[in-house]
């Protein structure tokens with residue numbers, strides 16, 4: 001990253017000055033703001049006015065690209081069926097916590113994978129998963145066998161690496177694997193191949209990656225379902241808020257050290273007083 005470049009991030013902000021008809025001063029918009037207090041945005045499909053009273057935190061998590069990622073990855077690729085076993089990694093995180101709940105709503109038996117006993121407790125007690133494996137506690141292969149006695153029909157993968165490999169080793173016949181992210185190797189850039197990919201062949205299974213932004217035109221469909229599920233009390237979301245631009249370093253690092261539960265949000269400015 002060069003001097004003057006801005007770290008990319010989705011944001012919610014208030015319009016304080018406008019030279020285009022699409023946005024009036026005082027409008028609240030979702031946009032690709034980056035980590036900055038003021039940003040100049042164009043009238044394009046990535047900048048959307050939010051009408052009415054706005055829960056800004058929810059707009060950044062469950063009704064933002066995070067909710068859409070969980071929705072499209074789970075429903076389009078995972079396609080969980082009632083009674084099937086679904087596994088979700090980074091299950092206490094922003095995307096994973098929602099993805100697992102969407103699978104529960106579909107009637108599946110949902111098993112999370114997360115780092116540490118406290119996160120596993122939150123995944124089960126707060127996010128309503130059926131159980132959760134602490135991958136830091138030891139033998140993941142044995143734990144998957146114990147938690148998924150009927151093998152794994154759907155795997156929503158946020159992490160890649162050894163966890164992906166272990167779950168591939170436990171796939172059921174005609175399983176679906178949704179490749180959402182590979183956070184275990186973003187810092188190194190070294191993506192080890194999963195030896196257990198041969199199970200895709202042996203189990204007639206499918207593994208598919210996806211980019212949520214490809215589905216931008218379908219976001220209303222996603223938010224329609226997510227809003228309904230939340231209103232019915234079947235979908236909960238959590239956000240962890242950091243204060244100030246300077247805190248963005250800790251906020252970002254927390255995604256890699258696993259410090260976060262739910263969506264990480266950095267508050268970089270105060271709303272303009274009415």
Ligand SMILES: NC(=O)c1ccc[n+]([C@@H]2O[C@H](COP(=O)([O-])OP(=O)(O)OC[C@H]3O[C@@H](n4cnc5c(N)ncnc54)[C@H](OP(=O)(O)O)[C@@H]3O)[C@@H](O)[C@H]2O)c1
Pocket residue numbers: 065066069090091092093094095096113114115116119158159163179180181182183184185210211212213254255256257258259260261262263264
């Ligand atoms: N495909 C798409 O369009 C799309 C869109 C948005 C995000 N994503 C991807 O979705 C994934 C989740 O993103 P998010 O924003 O929701 O983050 P998040 O899950 O809230 O936070 C990341 C979590 O990853 C886990 N983690 C970090 N390093 C790990 C490692 N070496 N091994 C195992 N787990 C590790 C940590 O949880 P533990 O403490 O449990 O380890 C951490 O809390 C990322 O891979 C991201 O790139 C994809």
